[in-house]
Amino acid sequence: DGGITQSPKYLFRKEGQNVTLSCEQNLNHDAMYWYRQDPGQGLRLIYYSQIVNDFQKGDIAEGYSVSREKKESFPLTVTSAQKNPTAFYLCASSPLTSGYSRGAYNEQFFGPGTRLTVL
Amino acid sequence: AQKITQTQPGMFVQEKEAVTLDCTYDTSDPSYGLFWYKQPSSGEMIFLIYQGSYDQQNATEGRYSLNFQKARKSANLVISASQLGDSAMYFCAMREGGSYIPTFGRGTSLIVHP
Numbered sequence: 001d002g003g004i005t006q007s008p009k010y011l012f013r014k015e016g017q018n019v020t021l022s023c024e025q026n027l028n029h030d031a032m033y034w035y036r037q038d039p040g041q042g043l044r045l046i047y048y049s050q051i052v053n054d055f056q057k058g059d060i061a062e063g064y065s066v067s068r069e070k071k072e073s074f075p076l077t078v079t080s081a082q083k084n085p086t087a088f089y090l091c092a093s094s095p096l097t098s099g100y101s102r103g104a105y106n107e108q109f110f111g112p113g114t115r116l117t118v119l
Numbered sequence: 120a121q122k123i124t125q126t127q128p129g130m131f132v133q134e135k136e137a138v139t140l141d142c143t144y145d146t147s148d149p150s151y152g153l154f155w156y157k158q159p160s161s162g163e164m165i166f167l168i169y170q171g172s173y174d175q176q177n178a179t180e181g182r183y184s185l186n187f188q189k190a191r192k193s194a195n196l197v198i199s200a201s202q203l204g205d206s207a208m209y210f211c212a213m214r215e216g217g218s219y220i221p222t223f224g225r226g227t228s229l230i231v232h233p
Contacts, residue, residue, distance in 0.1 A: 031219055042223045042225040042226050043223040045220065048220060088162060105152060105154070105171075106219060107154055108221065110163055110165075
């Protein structure tokens, strides 16, 4: 059964370190997204990508970077420039055109998340 | 200005009763879609229900229904016959026109009591 995987589930970062969060999907979706979730603040968009080798900044891209070398993969790097990275990170994907039995409304499918803590 | 407003930070309901979670939205685009997601304590977001702005009837999916009042710009989620497993955060989201990126509300925490 298709889905989205994120790893690791828990990640600890020391001050000044870069860390990379993995996101892989086998749903054949064109679009992929990264969100940050803080308590009481809902989901905030970090980066999104519509096609391989192309991505756009979301609302809170500073201190983050991404790549999209394969359709299935959209890793997020949290750089040392991100001053307050402790949060829950969610990856999502969606089709861009309707017609799929799943994703009939082009809704987003989410991974299980990665909880990042700065030590 | 917030495009999606969920005014209830927390809700409590007795098992087997119905509960309504509020969502109001703001858009000038005549074409939009409204989504509800459930987030249990495990963290994964689960799609529940969708309502398109041109849909004539309110959406229903099992125990979930969407009370769509277009003139009032509200899209409330109704959960009938609440179960203990319904305890979770619930998020309303809207996607406008040609955009494929939704905007999320801040969520409502629902606790179902036995």
